[in-house]
Amino acid sequence: VEIGTIIFSLGCFPSQADLLDFIAEVEEDHSGYVHLDRFLPAMTKVLLENKFPPIHEDVLLQAFEVLDKEQKGYLEPEELTMYMTQEGEPFTQEEVDEMLTAHADREDHRIYYKDILSQMTTDCGL
């Protein structure tokens, strides 16, 4: 989890499988620890090769539109939970809860993804 946090925060977007590969590469005999001496070269390589390129906002918007089959402009919380926990690289319950409490509309609990996208991209300071 910690390694994932570091890699993500460096602006990379690896998949969970990529992440496991990366950790396997640098981990010290399955100790659960990673030595900085091994991490740094591996990480530098990843960054230089731009292995896990960022996802463009437009692509994200398209992704949401794919899920929003009726083109309502929002997703019901149940829809989002279903997609996020059953498709792709499933979210844990904690991740879904956080996403819903933080980003669903206060009144109707829907997820207006366009607003969220613009709000979150500015919030990161990027």
Add this chain to the structure above:
Amino acid sequence: VLLKLFEALEELLIPSYYAAVLIQRWYRRYRARLEMRRRYTWNIFQSIEYAGEQDQLQLSSFFSFMLDNFTSLNENGPDLISQLLDPVVDPWLDRETCYNLIPVPESYIGPRISFPLSVSDTNTLLNAFKEQQTLHARYVLQLLYETKKLLKQMPNIIHLSTSYTKEITICGDLHGRLDDLLLIFYKNGLPSAETPYVFNGDFVDRGKKSVEVVILLFAYLLLYPDNMHLNRGNHEDHIMNLRYGFTKEVTQKYKTHGREILQLFQDVFSLLPVATVIDGKILIVHGGISDQTDLDFLGSIDRHKVKSALRLPKHSLEQLDIGQSSRQAKRLRSADGSRPSSSSRSCSKSQRTPSHSRQDSSASISSSSSSSSSSSSLCSPRTPSCLSPRAYPTSPSMPCSINVLQVPFLDSLSSLPLPSPSQHEQEWKQIVDVLWSDPKTQEGCSPNTFRGGGCYFGPDVTQRLLLQHGLQLLIRSHECKQEGYELCHSGQVITIFSASNYYEEGSNRGAYIKLGRELVPRFYQYQVSRTTRKLTLTQRVRAAEGSALRALKEKLFAHRSELMAGFQQYDDNCTGIISVSEWAQVLESVLRLDLPWRTLRPQLARLAPDGSVEYQSCFQDMGTGIPLPQVTPNLAETLFRYRTDIEIIFNIIDKDHSGLISIEEFRHTWRLFSAHLGVDIDDRAIDDLARSIDFNKDGSIDFTEFLEAFRVVHKLDQGSANQ
């Protein structure tokens, strides 16, 4: 048909699969960023907190020094200070029944209690404190007398056994948070023979309800002396209380008997036991241990003698004085290198040169000790004059040794190559180590340079002590942890912290431990919240980050001239722009907060299009409380930086807590203090300042108002709701 169906399904499913993957990846990255922000926010709070502890150590060493070396001076400075450090016990206070002389007026609507306390009395207190009432001074004094009598009979180390009870509950720091204490009682039950408690120190300071918290704890101690146990913490110390709010709280709540109450608290605090052992297997102390901790020795000490960890034994101060002069030599040498970037390095290098053999051993100890990432830059205490000798030339009027008086890490004593320390010093160190130390992941034991007192102890130190005494586990508090508890040293050390939202609303949970006969600790977490709705991670991070950055910006502002001098060294063409690494280097060398400056850069300064830093922008949006045209920038900055120190000194001088001191006292204090800081400000400037703030020309100064002028104000915040 099957194939067609499959294709249709694929079309339907695959896009949503990829869409989900994209969203999940993006969202995980967003969370990771938040996590980074949360962590550096935590770092800022902790760095600033520990820097404050160092400041307090420096200030009290200044008091000690003045007291031990200048008592012959026929001036009021040291006498005032001696009252604070070694209070003469008021004969009136010694009379057991003095509280009987204080009448409780008919009009008093607060709680009334009678001694010996009964369950109904503690219930009365609980309910009254929930209703925001204050206990009358008469009862407070009586309660403290009774507590003192009881504590006098207690040993330094309390031995408990789980065989008499079902389970023992262990709580960490409360820091005056009544809501946390009430929540623990609500969830876990009130103290009683069935529900015994150990409270592991730091009951007071910081929170607004320290008086209520400590009174409740003492009341339950009196009611159930065999089932309620209180360990002393590093904040059960009257000199710490000066900075961190307990002294202020008492004098505000008890306008007439505040002084007597404070003196009694001081006494009672020094009588608190320092450790608890459960079933001979689990050691509970507030801070931790050092490689010199010896439980048998610790158990034999007359603990009452150590009134404050911040009051160095006289003998050691004399030694330190010698150490100081060589430190100055070192500092001057490093100043030759004049580029601030090299100063932190050169500090440690020059310490190691053979010509300073005296310092040599202590230097090598402290540098080998410091963990690779943190505190390696803290080879010497934060010294205001270390980096800019030109900005603060030493005052010629005072002997050299005063100008450079810095403190002493409490531990540097042991590393000085001098004849074996006196018995008193060894005893003092036993207690200080137990109250102030923190665990570290590296092996070994080293001075706690970050806090300025106690030790960092490694897993080997823990292992050795546990083995030596046949123990299984060390439970300690002293450090705020996000989840309220944390395990380290392969599970042999547990940190337990019971004040939730310690740094900021939502910053951390509180926790307590329950231990049954099988001695397997179980953790219970909680969080006091003002709002019923749970804050999201985003909101919590944003709120905490905001206040951390505000505190950090105040630090920058208070060191403005040093920082500017540093920045300008790199800015040969006066463009106002320097590179990021230069900027970060200057910040770290001046502030020594060991923070990820590069990560913080977008939050602290404006960046040029090419990513370099427009350094003047660090100080924007801040100004002074009240403009005082008479004050020179040099003086003003000093006042900003030492605002807290100055307030403490004023409060000591202002014996009757009227908020007023005479101009003469002001002048005198300031002179002593500026000598301590090594700040050269000529007497005329002080006189002008003193006169200008005596607004009504009656010869006395309202120092609360005076200090208000030296509060850093965030211009953007003015008028906003959180003012």
